[in-house]
Amino acid sequence: MLLSVFTEDLLVRVYIKLGSESDRKTWRLVCKDFLRVDSVTRRSLRVLRSEFLHGLLTKFKNLDTLDLSVCPRIEDATVSVMLSQAVNSVSWTRWVTRLVLSRASGLRYGGLERLVGACPCLVVLDVSYCWVYGDREAWAISSVRGLRELRMDKCLGVSDVGLAKIAVGCGKLERLSLKWCMEISDLGVDLLCKKCLELKSLDVSYLKVTSESLRSIASLPKLEVLAMVGCPFLDDYGLQFLEHGCPSLQELSAMVLYSLKDLKNLNTIRIDGAQVSDSSFQTFSTNCKSLVEIGLSKCVGVTNMGIMQLVYGCVGLKIVNLTCCRFITDEAISALTNSCRNLVSLKLEACDKVTEKSLDQLGSCCLQLKELDLTDCCGVNDKGLKYLSRCSELLSLKLGLCTNISDKGLAYIAHNCIKISELDLYRCTSIGDDGLAALSSGCKNLTKLNLSYCNGVTDRGVQYIGRIGELSDLEMRGLVNLTSEGLTAVAAGCKKLSDLDLKHCGKIDDSGFWALSYYSRNMRQINMSHCAVSDVGLCMVLGNLTRLQDVKLVHLMNVTVKGFELALRACCVRIKKAKLIGSLRFLLSTEILETLHARGCKIRWE
Amino acid sequence: MASSSTSVVVSNKEKENKNTKKVTLKSSDGESFEVDESVAMESQTIKHIIEDGCANNEIPLPNVTSGILSRVIEYCKKHKEAAGESEPSVTSYTSNSTTNPLTEWDTEFVKVDQNTLFDLILAANYLDIKGLLDLTCKTVADMMKGKTPQEIRETFHIKNDYTPEEEAEVRKENQWAFE
Numbered sequence: 137m138l139l140s141v142f143t144e145d146l147l148v149r150v151y152i153k154l155g156s157e158s159d160r161k162t163w164r165l166v167c168k169d170f171l172r173v174d175s176v177t178r179r180s181l182r183v184l185r186s187e188f189l190h191g192l193l194t195k196f197k198n199l200d201t202l203d204l205s206v207c208p209r210i211e212d213a214t215v216s217v218m219l220s221q222a223v224n225s226v227s228w229t230r231w232v233t234r235l236v237l238s239r240a241s242g243l244r245y246g247g248l249e250r251l252v253g254a255c256p257c258l259v260v261l262d263v264s265y266c267w268v269y270g271d272r273e274a275w276a277i278s279s280v281r282g283l284r285e286l287r288m289d290k291c292l293g294v295s296d297v298g299l300a301k302i303a304v305g306c307g308k309l310e311r312l313s314l315k316w317c318m319e320i321s322d323l324g325v326d327l328l329c330k331k332c333l334e335l336k337s338l339d340v341s342y343l344k345v346t347s348e349s350l351r352s353i354a355s356l357p358k359l360e361v362l363a364m365v366g367c368p369f370l371d372d373y374g375l376q377f378l379e380h381g382c383p384s385l386q387e388l389s390a391m392v393l394y395s396l397k398d399l400k401n402l403n404t405i406r407i408d409g410a411q412v413s414d415s416s417f418q419t420f421s422t423n424c425k426s427l428v429e430i431g432l433s434k435c436v437g438v439t440n441m442g443i444m445q446l447v448y449g450c451v452g453l454k455i456v457n458l459t460c461c462r463f464i465t466d467e468a469i470s471a472l473t474n475s476c477r478n479l480v481s482l483k484l485e486a487c488d489k490v491t492e493k494s495l496d497q498l499g500s501c502c503l504q505l506k507e508l509d510l511t512d513c514c515g516v517n518d519k520g521l522k523y524l525s526r527c528s529e530l531l532s533l534k535l536g537l538c539t540n541i542s543d544k545g546l547a548y549i550a551h552n553c554i555k556i557s558e559l560d561l562y563r564c565t566s567i568g569d570d571g572l573a574a575l576s577s578g579c580k581n582l583t584k585l586n587l588s589y590c591n592g593v594t595d596r597g598v599q600y601i602g603r604i605g606e607l608s609d610l611e612m613r614g615l616v617n618l619t620s621e622g623l624t625a626v627a628a629g630c631k632k633l634s635d636l637d638l639k640h641c642g643k644i645d646d647s648g649f650w651a652l653s654y655y656s657r658n659m660r661q662i663n664m665s666h667c668a669v670s671d672v673g674l675c676m677v678l679g680n681l682t683r684l685q686d687v688k689l690v691h692l693m694n695v696t697v698k699g700f701e702l703a704l705r706a707c708c709v710r711i712k713k714a715k716l717i718g719s720l721r722f723l724l725s726t727e728i729l730e731t732l733h734a735r736g737c738k739i740r741w742e
Numbered sequence: 743m744a745s746s747s748t749s750v751v752v753s754n755k756e757k758e759n760k761n762t763k764k765v766t767l768k769s770s771d772g773e774s775f776e777v778d779e780s781v782a783m784e785s786q787t788i789k790h791i792i793e794d795g796c797a798n799n800e801i802p803l804p805n806v807t808s809g810i811l812s813r814v815i816e817y818c819k820k821h822k823e824a825a826g827e828s829e830p831s832v833t834s835y836t837s838n839s840t841t842n843p844l845t846e847w848d849t850e851f852v853k854v855d856q857n858t859l860f861d862l863i864l865a866a867n868y869l870d871i872k873g874l875l876d877l878t879c880k881t882v883a884d885m886m887k888g889k890t891p892q893e894i895r896e897t898f899h900i901k902n903d904y905t906p907e908e909e910a911e912v913r914k915e916n917q918w919a920f921e
Contacts, residue, residue, distance in 0.1 A: 141860050146867060149875065153883035161916045165891035168903050171912065181920050188919035657917060682918050 147173045182236075183207045184683065185710065190217050193228040202228075203236040205262075208685070208712050209736045210240040212247030219254055227254070234260040238287070241266045242736055249276035258282065264289035264313070274298025278305030285311040289339075292317065296324030303331040313339040315363075325349040329356055337361040404429040417442040421449030429455035433483070443468040447475040454478050459485040459509070469494035473501040481507035485534070488513055492520030499526035511536040511560070518545030525552035536562035536586070543571035550578035558584040562611075565590060569597030576600040588613035588637070598622035602629025608658070611637040620648030627655040637663040639688070646673035653680040665690040665715075671699030679706035688715040690742045697723045708732050715740045765792065766800040767815070773808035774800060777815055784818035786870035805868045810861045813851075817874050820847060852881040856898070 142150075151173050154160050164174045175195045182203040183189055189207070204210050219229070232255045237243060243251070243266070252258055258280050263269060270293025277286065278301040286302070286309060288294060294317045302309075303324075309332045314320055320343050329335070329352040338353065341363050353362065405420075405427065412435050420427060427450040432438050438461040447453065453476040458464055464487050473479065473494075479502040484490055490513050498505060505527040510516050517540040524530075525548040533549065533556060535541060541564055549556070550571075556579050561567050567590045575582070582604050587593055594617040601607065602625035610626070610633060612618065618641045627633070627648075633656050638644060645668040652659070653676040662677070665688050669677075674695050678684065684707060689700070700716070701724060708731050718741045721729075732739060763779040767788070782801075783789040791801055803811065824844050852859065859878060866874035886894050895902055904912070 141864065146863060146879070149879040150882045150886075153876075153880040155883070155887060157921065159883075159887055162889065162891055162894065163886070164916060165904075165909065165912055166894050166902075167900050168908075170900075183920050185918055188915065192915070192920055 144169075144173060144176075148177050151177055186210065186214055189214065190220070193218055197226055197228055198231060199228055200231055201234040201236070202232055204240055205236050205238040206685070207240075208710055209242055210237070211242040212244055215243070215247035215251050219250060229254040229256075231257055233257050236262045237266065238262050239265045241268050244268075245272040245276045248273055249279065252276060252280050260285040262287040263291060266290075267292050269293055271295055271298035271301070275301050278302045280306060282308060284308055287313045288317060289313050289315040290317070293319065295319035296321055296327075299324035300327050303328045307331060308334055310334050310358075311337040314343060315339050315341045316343075318342070318344060320345070322346055322348040322352070326352040329353055333357060335359060339363040405431065412437045412442070414439060414442045414445060417446040421445050421447075425449050426452060428452055431455075431457040432461060433457050433459040435461065439463055440465055440468040440471075444471040447472050451475050452478065455481040457481075457483040458487060459483050461487060462489070465489040466491055466493040466497075470497050473497040477501055478504055480504055483507075483509040484513055485509050485511040486513070488515060491515040492517055492523060495520035496523040499523040503527055504529055506530060507532040509534040510538060511562075513538060514540060516541060518542055518548075521545035522548045525549050528552055528555070530556055532556070532558040534558075534560040535564060536560045538564055539566065542566040543568055543574070546571040547574040550574040552578075554578055555581055557581050557606075560584075560586040561590055562586050563589045565592065568592035569594055569600070572597035572600045576603040580604065581606055583607060583632075584609040586611040587615065589615075591616055593617065595619055595622035595625075599625040602626045604630060606632060608632045609635040612641060613637055613663075614640040616640070616642060619643045620645055620651070623648035624651035627651045631655065632658055634658045634660040634683075636661070638667055639663050639665045641667055644668060645694075646670055646676075649673035649677050653677045656681060657683065659684050661686040663688040664692065667692065668694055670694040671696055671702070674699055674703045675706060678703040678711075682710065685711060686713040687711065690715055690717050700724060701728055704728055704732065708735055708737065711735075711737045713738050713740070715742060717742050767811060768800045768802045769806055769808040769811045770804050771808050773811075775808075775811060775815055777819070778822075781815070781818045781822045784822060784871055784873075785814075786872075788869065803869070806865045807861070810858070810865050813858075813862065814865050814869065814871070814874065817851060818871065820844070820851075821873060848877055852877060 147169065151160070151163060151170075154163060160174060160178075164171050176198060178196055179199060180201040180203070181192060181196055181199055182205075183192060184206060186207050186209050219227070235252070235255065235258060237248075237251075240263075248263075252261065259282055261277065261280065261283060263273070263277070264287045266273070267290050269288070269291040273291070274288075274294050275298065277283070283306040286306070294314075296319070299314070299317075299320055312328075312332070312335060320340075322345055325340065325343075325345055326349070333356065335356050336358050338356070338359065338361070340349065340353075343349075353359065405424075412432070420430075430446070430450075430453060438458065440463070443458075443464065444467075448471075453472075456472065456476075456479065464484070466489070469484075469490060470493070474497070479498075482498070482502075482505065490510070492515070495516070498508070500523075503526065506529055508524070508527075508530065511534045514537075516535065516538045521541060522545065530549075530553040533553070543566070546561075546567060547570075551574065559575070559579070559582060567587070569592070572587075572593065583606050585601070585604075585607060588611050591614065593615055598612075598615075598618055599622060601610070607630040610630070618638075620643075623638070623641075623644050624647070628651065636652075636656075636659065649664075649667075649669050650673060653673075659681045660683055662681075662684065664674075664677070669692055671694075674689070674692065678687065687707075689695075695703075697720070700720060704711070704714070704724075705728060708728070711732070714732070714737060716739060721741050729739075764776050765779050765782045765788070767775045767777065767782065769775070779792065783792065788801060806814070821844070852862075854862070859881060863875065863878045863882070866878055885897060889897070892902075894900070902909075
């Protein structure tokens, strides 16, 4: 009835209203007309396996984004396959504006040139972590005249010559990241700033640039975001230039902060490990009243007085990072919560003087709070969690190393903070099965959970985890009481599981891994080190889980060399990263090692 | 030649006396509905007819039955009223507030049988009423949420025209090829 009545454009309207990717995937299976609607309407594609590439690109003609960053073995030859088209059909490249080729280091300048050349509308290109890329690849990129955004983090071979080519060819660049491109010097940056006057965002972190570069950068009329973390040769002299230039500078990450007093539009500032004083905060409070985000992680000299001065003027603060600011006490947090009612994210890792009084304040004043990091805050206890549970908008909560919390405290959170999607209980040794029971009944949206070393947890508790259907990331290191029974319950219940860490769960044997290999079709990354799996179990896991790309297999005492050979052979087509015990380097056949290397797999030897 | 009946009407929601122009809409089964012109103009199709001066005594709508037309008019009236009451920026049903009374009304409005729902979609499409079209399409999409393909086929009486091999191919793609 639906089909005979609806035209394709009405079906498209219904399709667009589907909320989730899994609904869209189900839609494709209903009938052929629905499949065609999906093919015509889907805009973004992240390909997982290269053998499907040609088929997919023939189907999807209206793509604006193609992401090949998790697709193993993209090489120049792959590009030929991607660009081969029927003579009279429109190519998938026609409307592509965004190309993500991060980590596709198998692709070299020839393939890159053809690929970017085939996409007339290309505006955003990401080639980060293609560590072999150099000036030739930069040359290929410079042919994309309309490029606005380019990420070249860790393209280690790119030098001033390559950067110059890009600066001249891509004059419309607005966002550029050159993080870790260590061959680049002041010369390259200077030319860039002369040619690319539209630049709004520039990241030169970790480059060996000096104050001369700052002088060039200060001339960029539209710059809003500048990141210069870890530039070893930068000094105070250079920072002066920022005082008078960059009128629209909005965000600055730097090791030293003196010259900021004239930046009235500053809304974000992140300084790692910088030396600050109470007077710095006085400056912010007076001059940067529109501050929304401040990052003071590991800064030296952050005191209660300083924070109190800061929040007196900067009442709009939403994101505050005070990681390792050990001298902060409840007094400062109280001032913060009273002034900044719109607080959304607060990081207090290692602030061990913080007690339940602060959590009481948060629970009373900052009800918009979404993210809270209390890792290593030993002052946090069950009473504190009870107060905190009033923040019902919480999405992410980190309580790692908080040894004073128990199931009782966790239950408050589980019952009231039902939106929680990320929970870290690393080494919270007083958490046990009852806490997990509460969690599974209250927090249906949990996607990421860390229970590593909570050794009070047994199979009974873990079975409750199997009821949390949205879970995708689970860390259960060192759960010595966990057996195959518990793992089976998790595998069967958490169908979306894609990241699993079972290191040191020594009691889990083949039957648990059998269940995993049967149920956990979405598994992308697994750490099985120190588990009691044998040849059969390992083969099943590596052979059956077709999405598995990253495996850690150290100290598998019950697996023989032959077992490793067979298992690695079964998955050599898709594995991208593997961690193996060092002795295997000499015991495995050269054939398998060469095959893995040729397929683009990176092996780390323990 | 355009002629419209003018009458002095004080509606409950309007504070001043105003001349409210009316138009008559005729359904496919011959029933006539008199509505305020401003309400009828929620439909872009009707708006264009009126603006082009082609609205004589009645605007015939051969694609819409009386049952559906009366519902559509109800929708347009409600949304027009809401637009008149509060600031323009707050009234669309797509506003985020879940306690928005209009959202609740809309939810009740689409609690109808499947045939009526589809007829409403077709009418909203033909009459070009964006809000109603979005609302009804979203309702259909929500009916598909979390269902398996077979359940969707059963709910909407769709024939499965895949061969087992073709279906397996699509399943394979879904599972392993992309996301």
